[in-house]
Amino acid sequence: MKFKNGVTIPNAIRMLFSIELSEHKEFKDLVYPLVRSKGFLKVIRKKMSLESKKDHLLISTESLDKFYNAVLLQGFFADSKKVKDIFTDKEKRMRAAEFLELIFYNRQSILGVGMQADTVRKLILQLKSDISLTDIRLENPFSELPQLSLNGMTSVMQALLAQSAALSNDESMMAYFLNGELQKAYDVSCSHQPQEAMLMKYHALIQKQYHDAKEFDDFLDNLIK
């Protein structure tokens, strides 16, 4: 079904990634929250039929590039909230780029995720630049989107954390931090002093965020007692 100025989600995925969404339930569960998320993409709601209360959710054609980028970034970072932050928060966008740079500097591939090194490099440059992620599509380094994999690792981040023993201290500190696991990131940072300027910056940031968060928790506890 096609509608003026809007595309259904399965059609959009077919157009952009040549994937049949109906054949991949887990992928579908990852994609729909992105579209439903308020204020992220421009969506059009159309009544299914006159009597029906249900709506068709259509992605406005002007939001297709943004949708494409969001799905792609989901392949790296899994969590849709974190993916959305990359679009709105300059600092988080830079963190994502620096993380990818760190991870791919030492390796050509992540176990279980096929990727082209050249394209990853281009993608990192795009993320570091000022280009609008709403209008310009990111380079796609995946030979197949990780979201489609059957082993439960639906993103690069998950694949990395699953093999954390193979990660350097620098890498696991960053992976935990970007995955929102502040305690684990802090634990690593306490027994490890990075040598490189970019990582020293994160080391300090993690220490500070941990102490702030702990102080806040303690403060909230004290109020209740």
Added chain:
Amino acid sequence: MLNKKCLLIITCIACLPTLSIAKPISLVESCVELVNIYESKNSQRLLAAQTTSLSEGLRAGYCLGVLTNSADFEYNCRSDWFRRAEFIATFSQENNRPSERKILKLSCEI
């Protein structure tokens, strides 16, 4: 010429206080923030700080301040401030809210 300048300065100074008057903060909305912060804290350690913005924190503090202050000076409150905050927060769903004064008083009676 000098008079005109003087006049201008005086008008500017006269306008200053009106500029700095703070907008009222909604008690119900700020109590929602306070309850949200505790929900976040109870769901996962260290999460509250990561999910609370500065303005949300300030709003929550406003709720806490109003509740503890009113408990001390105005009403004979039976329940603690957290239960009162939860009670007040439930009004965010209601279209016909009673006045804040009324809600505050009701919260003392739960």
